[in-house]
Amino acid sequence: MRNKMFEIVEEPISVESLIEKVKDRNAGAITTFIGTVREITGEKKTVYLEYQAYKPMAEKMLAQIGKEINQKWSDTKVAITHRIGSLDISEIAVVIAVSSPHRKPAYQANEYAIERIKQIVPIWKKEQWEDGEAWIGDQLENVRYRAGKPDVKDEDHD
Amino acid sequence: MxxxxxxxxxxxxxxxxxxxxxxKEITVKEIKYQLQSQFDLSQIEASMVAVNEAYALEDDIIRSGDTVAIIPPVSGG
Structure with missing residues (x-):
């Protein structure tokens, strides 16, 4: 199952392979976002992170984000891969690649994708600190989802 | 089941x-309540429910054979 545009994997992610997936003769720009594991958050020192996903649904939600982007910015091509399992400091957790005829939509769509991942994709991370561990939720400080569910329809979150 | x-x-x-x-049949809201009373879960109120891999609303009906997922606040990226 190589060459899936929206994927949850357990092995390291190749940034180059995502760039290849979105290459297009009509593209004038490709942006990539690379999310990596940070060591220091506030005063806590992370030893490693553990990511878990509801894999089939997570891939569907990533595909939906791709669809939303195609609707908002025409002629874009999107590929997203998120890694799960144990990740060390500086390892790549997520890569988003967007190609577009012009640079601005490529930048905007790429940022839109990471924001949406943090809203609707069922992936969770567990921080392993030197003195303990905890599952992290609520990164966007949405303590409760409004209306009982995250907005999975196309909406302006810019 | x-x-x-x-x-x-x-x-x-x-x-x-x-x-x-x-x-046989239960609403999303009811299943959250049921799980809460059965297992005393800390995050169920803040959690979303997915039925057959799609987010569901509180009043949606779950039927025998459906796969339900309880989705606590996500933290990918």
Whole structure:
């Protein structure tokens, strides 16, 4: 199952392979976002992170984000891969690649994708600190989802 | 039977990644209440429910054979 545009994997992610997936003769720009594991958050020192996903649904939600982007910015091509399992400091957790005829939509769509991942994709991370561990939720400080569910329809979150 | 998948904190609290409920029909709201009273879960109020891999609303009906997932606040990226 190589060459899936929206994927949850357990092995390291190749940034180059995502760039290849979105290459297009009509593209004038490709942006990539690379999310990596940070060591220091506030005063806590992370030893490693553990990511878990509801894999089939997570891939569907990533595909939906791709669809939303195609609707908002025409002629874009999107590929997203998120890694799960144990990740060390500086390892790549997520890569988003967007190609577009012009640079601005490529930048905007790429940022839109990471924001949406943090809203609707069922992936969770567990921080392993030197003195303990905890599952992290609520990164966007949405303590409760409004209306009982995250907005999975196309909406302006810019 | 309704299969309920658990993730992250909820999975650790229950001690397994899925539970089977012998129920024919139940709403999303009711299943949250039922799981809460059965397992005393910390995050169920803040959690979303997915039925057959799609987010569901509180009043949606879950039927025997459906796969339910309890989705605590996500933290990917």
């Amino acid at each position: 309704i299969e309920v998948l658990l993730f992250a904190q909820l999975q650790e609290e229950v001690g397994k990644d899925k539970v089977l409920l012998d129920i």
